[in-house]
Amino acid sequence: MNRPTKRPVNVRRPDIMEAVQEDLGEFCSSLVQEIRANGHVLNLPNTQFLLADSFGFCDGVRRAIEIAYATHRLFRDRRIWLIGEIIHNPEVNARLDAMGLRRLPWNMGDPLYHALSEEDVVIIPAFGLPMPMRRFLEAKGVQLVDSTCGNVVKVWSRVRQYAAAGVTSIIHGKARHEETVATASQARDKVPGAAFLVISNEEEAHLVVDYLLGRSTRETFLARFADRCSEGFDPDRDLRRIGIANQTTMLKSETSRIQELLHEAVQQRDGDDANFHAFNTICSATQDRQNALMQLLEKKPDAMIIIGGYNSSNTTHLAQIAARHVRTYFIKSVESLISVHDMCCWDFDSRSERHCSLPAGAGDASRLLRIGITAGASCPDNVIESVIRRLAELRGYPLPLC
Numbered sequence: 598m599n600r601p602t603k604r605p606v607n608v609r610r611p612d613i614m615e616a617v618q619e620d621l622g623e624f625c626s627s628l629v630q631e632i633r634a635n636g637h638v639l640n641l642p643n644t645q646f647l648l649a650d651s652f653g654f655c656d657g658v659r660r661a662i663e664i665a666y667a668t669h670r671l672f673r674d675r676r677i678w679l680i681g682e683i684i685h686n687p688e689v690n691a692r693l694d695a696m697g698l699r700r701l702p703w704n705m706g707d708p709l710y711h712a713l714s715e716e717d718v719v720i721i722p723a724f725g726l727p728m729p730m731r732r733f734l735e736a737k738g739v740q741l742v743d744s745t746c747g748n749v750v751k752v753w754s755r756v757r758q759y760a761a762a763g764v765t766s767i768i769h770g771k772a773r774h775e776e777t778v779a780t781a782s783q784a785r786d787k788v789p790g791a792a793f794l795v796i797s798n799e800e801e802a803h804l805v806v807d808y809l810l811g812r813s814t815r816e817t818f819l820a821r822f823a824d825r826c827s828e829g830f831d832p833d834r835d836l837r838r839i840g841i842a843n844q845t846t847m848l849k850s851e852t853s854r855i856q857e858l859l860h861e862a863v864q865q866r867d868g869d870d871a872n873f874h875a876f877n878t879i880c881s882a883t884q885d886r887q888n889a890l891m892q893l894l895e896k897k898p899d900a901m902i903i904i905g906g907y908n909s910s911n912t913t914h915l916a917q918i919a920a921r922h923v924r925t926y927f928i929k930s931v932e933s934l935i936s937v938h939d940m941c942c943w944d945f946d947s948r949s950e951r952h953c954s955l956p957a958g959a960g961d962a963s964r965l966l967r968i969g970i971t972a973g974a975s976c977p978d979n980v981i982e983s984v985i986r987r988l989a990e991l992r993g994y995p996l997p998l999c
């Protein structure tokens with residue numbers, strides 16, 4: 598028997614939002630507020646902290662966390678599940694775990710999905726959910742609570758428009774990132790035969806260009822992209838008309854370059870660009886944080902600290918930008934700061950944590966050190982505060998409690 602689909606419930610009700618805002622106070626920081634008010638600078642006798650003009654929680658992340666807290670208040674007597682992580686920040690996720698929210702893996706084949714019932718409440722994370730998973734949960738009759746960010750929904754709408762117009766979506770994103778998987782699923786939701794292709798970087802864009810210009814074979818192309826394109830993808834047919842969309846948190850410079858490369862290739866192949874469509878879907882929060890980091894780097898700090906989850910796409914890109922200019926430490930929390938000579942940082946090459954030390958001379962308290970700090974869109978202010986406090990302590994000037 599087909600059950601009528603339950604509509605996602607709006608949990609951000611005025612009667613509970615006041616309490617939720619109080620709950621979220623735990624992620625705030627009066628020290629960070631003070632630094633903001635002081636021109637984003639904190640001066641100690643031997644250390645200057647330079648905070649980016651835009652950093653930390655974006656509106657979409659704040660809204661998703663509000664939704665998780667509000668759901669917890671509203672459905673006290675029900676099992677509440679989160680699919681994967683609501684956002685990519687270890688501290689926030691640990692807090693939600695401690696509140697008793699349960700996790701569903703990002704894999705619909707897991708037995709936990711089949712054991713769900715109408716009594717269960719399931720929160721869709723800020724990155725959204727692939728359509729097959731959503732349809733499955735709707736058919737199960739669970740109460741869905743949707744925290745998908747509006748900026749992600751805008752990308753979905755673009756991909757749906759491409760599909761309806763017979764245009765193949767080329768999605769610049771991380772092939773296994775939840776948002777990109779969800780975005781790709783939009784292409785075929787209403788148009789079953791629609792095509793999509795995910796490319797993760799400029800190198801892969803060059804491979805598409807090579808195919809468009811007849812410089813590579815069909816076999817080579819399919820061998821490279823078989824696991825990141827729609828089923829039955831035919832490059833001869835499906836690369837005739839292409840439209841670019843991107844994961845909201847990609848590197849702006851890379852996305853622009855990829856658009857240029859594909860645009861030029863279509864123009865060269867066809868003699869005009871009628872078969873090329875593009876739309877910048879990087880969200881403003883990501884752009885603002887990347888721009889603010891570039892401005893901060895112009896002040897030439899001795900080192901940059903980037904704070905956030907290692908699986909956070911926008912934070913990873915901040916770390917990559919900074920690393921091109923200055924010695925950069927990508928850390929997930931204050932726990933990473935053991936001493937000036939022993940910091941646990943993410944290493945992009947080995948894709949694991951490695952131990953490193955602050956720049957030479959950081960152990961010398963008489964030397965002035967200028968440390969730039971920023972944080973990804975999923976990193977709360979209280980985590981930033983604890984990192985600043987620890988660094989100040991390591992430099993010999995612990996900060997008084999505000």
Ligand code: SF4
Pocket residue numbers: 655656657658723746747748749845846880881882883911974
């Ligand atoms: S980073 Fe952008 S897309 Fe992601 S939650 Fe924040 S505002 Fe939304």
